[in-house]
Amino acid sequence: MEQSLPSLYSCQPAPSPAKMFFAVNLLLLCAGISASTNLQCTLMSMKLKQIDAGAGEVYGVTSNDDVYRWVDNHWKNIPGKLIHVSAGPAGVWGVNKEKHIYKRQNNTWMSVSGLLKQVDAGGDKFLGGVNTQDNVYCLRQNDTVSGSSSVTWTPLKGSLKYYSCGPLGCWGVNSDDDIYFRHNVNPTTCQGTQQQQIKGSLEMVEVGTDGSVYGVDSAGHVYRRIGINDKNPIGTYWTRLDFSFAFKHVTYDRGYLWLITPNENILRCSVSA
Ligand SMILES: *[C@@H]1O[C@H](CO)[C@@H](O)[C@H](O)[C@H]1NC(C)=O
Numbered sequence: 172m173e174q175s176l177p178s179l180y181s182c183q184p185a186p187s188p189a190k191m192f193f194a195v196n197l198l199l200l201c202a203g204i205s206a207s208t209n210l211q212c213t214l215m216s217m218k219l220k221q222i223d224a225g226a227g228e229v230y231g232v233t234s235n236d237d238v239y240r241w242v243d244n245h246w247k248n249i250p251g252k253l254i255h256v257s258a259g260p261a262g263v264w265g266v267n268k269e270k271h272i273y274k275r276q277n278n279t280w281m282s283v284s285g286l287l288k289q290v291d292a293g294g295d296k297f298l299g300g301v302n303t304q305d306n307v308y309c310l311r312q313n314d315t316v317s318g319s320s321s322v323t324w325t326p327l328k329g330s331l332k333y334y335s336c337g338p339l340g341c342w343g344v345n346s347d348d349d350i351y352f353r354h355n356v357n358p359t360t361c362q363g364t365q366q367q368q369i370k371g372s373l374e375m376v377e378v379g380t381d382g383s384v385y386g387v388d389s390a391g392h393v394y395r396r397i398g399i400n401d402k403n404p405i406g407t408y409w410t411r412l413d414f415s416f417a418f419k420h421v422t423y424d425r426g427y428l429w430l431i432t433p434n435e436n437i438l439r440c441s442v443s444a
């Protein structure tokens with residue numbers, strides 16, 4: 172990546188594994204070398220292939236396409252089969268293996284027109300997503316809240332394999348792991364104004380509801396974007412979280428970083444400043 176910084180975190184299994192009700196079978200202490208930041212991580216007994224935390228909700232899917240929601244400190248099965256799920260200000264959305272799109276409404280999955288392989292509900296009540304050809308689309312707020320199953324997707328220029336939105340813009344990565352930021356997205360002009368390439372290389376990138384940006388590269392390293400604010404929504408550089416093992420997926424919301432290993436183990440880390 173563009174900056175090589177000293178390791179921020181080094182994680183060690185706690186001397187005696189802590190057993191906790193339902194979810195936790197091992198406590199990992201990730202001591203920040205920087206005194207200002209700490210990660211305290213727990214390895215969960217659940218396995219998921221994908222997870223998304225947003226707007227206070229956490230949803231994930233297993234390798235069998237079963238859907239789970241993290242609620243009251245345990246994983247609750249939600250009826251339905253999805254390959255990808257997203258929770259955020261736009262609600263809870265998912266896609267199934269036929270690439271059909273669903274919105275969680277009245278405790279059921281309502282089918283919505285279109286075909287996508289990944290959706291993201293992190294925008295200001297608008298939706299982003301990509302299809303199997305890596306074409307990028309968004310759905311305006313009036314269509315995400317309409318309750319109608321027939322919606323009009325807005326196509327975006329460019330080609331991305333993963334796309335995620337937050338309050339200050341949307342981030343995506345293409346098939347070469349190049350990173351792009353889309354400026355000035357909003358509920359009515361969800362496609363934004365222009366796209367800018369960001370230095371670095373990531374396999375996936377996720378924007379939190381608070382605007383924080385995390386990503387994972389092809390080596391399984393986890394990065395956080397530093398310096399993001401209203402005036403500089405692209406931030407300034409990537410900093411690597413120095414875990415001693417690899418991950419394939421990351422998401423962040425409300426003080427918790429959720430990480431998935433290549434074997435689909437889940438690490439839940441509280442991030443304290
Ligand atoms: C949403 O807004 C767009 C642009 O103003 C309009 O073309 C479209 O018909 C609206 N959709 C709904 C469901 O109202």
Ligand SMILES: *[C@@H]1O[C@H](CO)[C@@H](O)[C@H](O)[C@H]1NC(C)=O
Pocket residue numbers: 276277318
């Ligand atoms: C959801 O349920 C409420 C109460 O039963 C009902 O009024 C509303 O029409 C339902 N919405 C949809 C989109 O089905």
